[in-house]
Amino acid sequence: MASAELITCVLCGRHRPGSLEHVIPRWVRKKLDISSPVTTTAHPSGKQRENPVLNALLRRTVCDDCNRGWMHVLEDKVRPFLAPMLVNAGPALLDAGQQRDLARWAVMKALLLEFSMRQRLPGWRAMDGYTASTSELAWLSTKDEPPPRSRVWLGALDAEHQRATSTQAKLFKVDASEGGAELDAHLTTLTVGYVLFQVFSIDFAVATSRGVPEFDGQPPRGFRTALTRIWPQERPLVNWPPENYVPLSLLDNVTKWE
Numbered sequence: 001m002a003s004a005e006l007i008t009c010v011l012c013g014r015h016r017p018g019s020l021e022h023v024i025p026r027w028v029r030k031k032l033d034i035s036s037p038v039t040t041t042a043h044p045s046g047k048q049r050e051n052p053v054l055n056a057l058l059r060r061t062v063c064d065d066c067n068r069g070w071m072h073v074l075e076d077k078v079r080p081f082l083a084p085m086l087v088n089a090g091p092a093l094l095d096a097g098q099q100r101d102l103a104r105w106a107v108m109k110a111l112l113l114e115f116s117m118r119q120r121l122p123g124w125r126a127m128d129g130y131t132a133s134t135s136e137l138a139w140l141s142t143k144d145e146p147p148p149r150s151r152v153w154l155g156a157l158d159a160e161h162q163r164a165t166s167t168q169a170k171l172f173k174v175d176a177s178e179g180g181a182e183l184d185a186h187l188t189t190l191t192v193g194y195v196l197f198q199v200f201s202i203d204f205a206v207a208t209s210r211g212v213p214e215f216d217g218q219p220p221r222g223f224r225t226a227l228t229r230i231w232p233q234e235r236p237l238v239n240w241p242p243e244n245y246v247p248l249s250l251l252d253n254v255t256k257w258e
Contacts, residue, residue, distance in 0.1 A: 009063035010115065011141040013134070016063035023056040023112045024165060024192075025075055031083050032193055034164065056116045066141055074108070077101045085240060086193035088156075092240045094230070099238060100145050103152035103231035106197040108140055110188040113167050129169035130186030133203035145231075149207060151200035151215055152231040155223075156241035157191045160248050166191045168255040174202065174212055183207055185215070189255040196246055198227060198254070220257050227254075 004017035062071075078101050085092055094102065111132040118128060139147040146152060172185040185202035200215055219227045226244040228234070246254050 004064060005060065007060050007063060009066055010061050010132075011066045011137050012063060013138060014063065014065075016065055018060050019062055019064040019067040021058040021062040021067055021071075021112070023058055023109060023116050027075070027079055027083065028086065028192060031086050032164070056113060057120070058112060058116045059119060061115055061119075062112075070141060071108070074101065074105055078105045082195070085195050088159075088194040088241070094154075094238045094240060096233060096236055099154075099230040099233050102154070103146045103150070104140065104144070106152050106154075106190065106199050107136075107146045107150055107201060110167070110190055110197070110199040111136065111140075111201065113188075113190070114169070129188070130171060130184060130201065132201065133205070135203055135205040136201060139204075147201070148204040149202050149214060150204075150231060151198075151217075151229065153198040153219060153227040154230045154238065154240065154242075155196040155198070155227040155254075156245045157194055157196045157251065158245040158247045159191075159194050162248070164191075165193075166251070168252075170256060174207070174215075183210070183212060187217075187257070189251070191251070194241075196227075196254075217257070220253065223254055 004019070006015055007018035008015050009018075078098075081092055081094065081098055082102065082105075084090060111130075114129045114131065136147045136150075167188060167190045169189075170187045172187065173182040174185050175182060183202060183206060185200065188197075188199045188201070190197045190199065198219070200217070202212075202215070218224065223244075223246060226242055226246050228238050228240075228242055230238060
């Protein structure tokens with residue numbers, strides 16, 4: 001058997017054999033049980049492309065050691081409590097450790113999905129999303145919590161029996177108080193089945209060196225009972241689903257924080 005191609009892993013930064021990373025893992029696809037073709041839509045242009053199955057592959061980007069190592073461990077941590085949530089099978093009560101692991105999982109998926117979109121559909125979108133910084137990716141591969149300055153909210157989508165996934169990003173320009181160019185940051189809204197995540201991320205190393213204040217934004221007032229911040233944690237225990245679901249018809253409003 002031929003040896004795997006050597007790559008420089010975007011996560012650990014080492015030169016190692018590459019792997020085929022399923023950003024949407026097999027266990028998620030199996031749980032959602034999508035039997036019909038899946039349509040990918042680019043916002044706001046409305047371009048569409050149909051795929052036979054729900055998939056988001058990432059090639060020549062993540063090394064085999066990361067894929068089979070800490071990433072696999074993280075999937076195993078969140079799967080037992082996240083899998084029932086994806087199909088709204090019943091309420092969940094998330095403790096501090098589960099919130100931390102779920103937030104780290106959401107950040108990892110949000111950042112890697114952007115790499116996947118650029119590989120699979122280059123130039124397809126009017127504007128690419130946020131490019132993760134080396135510091136964020138390295139942190140994910142070595143620490144058991146989301147990168148510094150990350151923010152993660154958890155909600156429930158009224159999916160109206162449509163078991164699918166979606167991702168949209170709102171880009172920010174953050175002023176650097178110590179001079180220099182503005183910093184890019186992003187808020188990614190990721191839905192997987194009935195579960196909704198919002199992930200804010202920024203190059204924390206540069207932001208800290210330039211004295212940029214911590215992000216203190218909040219979801220739109222009308223959605224604050226539908227979104228609970230799980231990182232940094234606000235509560236030792238979080239009930240899911242929250243008091244209110246986000247209607248599918250208002251998902252764009254949540255994405256834009258309108």
